Amino acid sequence: MAVDELDTRILKLLIEQPRTSVREYARLLGVARGTVQSRLDRLERDGVITGTGPVLSPAALGHPVLAFVHIEVTQGHLDEVGEALAAVPEIIEAFSITGAGDLLTRVAARDNGHLEDVVQQLIQLPGVVRTRTEMALRERVPHRLLPLVEAVGRASLSP
Incomplete structure (x- = not known):
């Protein structure tokens, strides 16, 4: 379009x-x-x-801990694991990815202990082989689309 x-x-x-x-x-x-x-x-x-x-703030909703959890899935089980992730309220987003792991999730938690509980819940899902968790320390570039919109606009003016 x-x-x-x-x-x-x-x-x-x-x-x-x-x-x-x-x-x-x-x-x-x-x-x-x-x-x-x-x-x-x-x-x-x-x-x-x-x-x-x-746009809501997980931190303001009592979930200030943000982590990215990489999930490795047994071959052939990506769809069912993806569906199971949708039932975990702390998972804000989940993507199929290339590279290390099969899925990348963004998880919001109340504290580190709660994050551990969520990760343990993920490990128990049928088809999940292992997880790797990376915690966010500080947001450096907030979610934004305006620079992309402006770039698209400049490109639409080019002959």
Whole structure:
């Protein structure tokens, strides 16, 4: 799906001012409200915009410990382990990966003891061979997409 310069400007506003109305976006962009709404609808339909909910802080929810757990899986059991991971509330994300391990999960825990309990729970899942845990010390670059949106916008202006 091609994202043009107007799409980029709309996405930038969504990131910078997520609580603003479509009418206000249209005013700021100098285009019709219907144009902005149709662009937003298309961006959602094409999977560029994947959600509109609030971004929550695991730390503020009482889970300040962040760790990345690599999981090695018995061959042929990746799907069932992935489904089992979805039942563990402390797992924030899980990805199939290349390299060392088969899955990479991001885990939020209340404290180190709780993290150990979660890892022990993962080890017990059928199909899990072993895990390796790395704890995050400090966030250096928070989750962001604005620089990517801006780069895509610059690329859309190139001939």
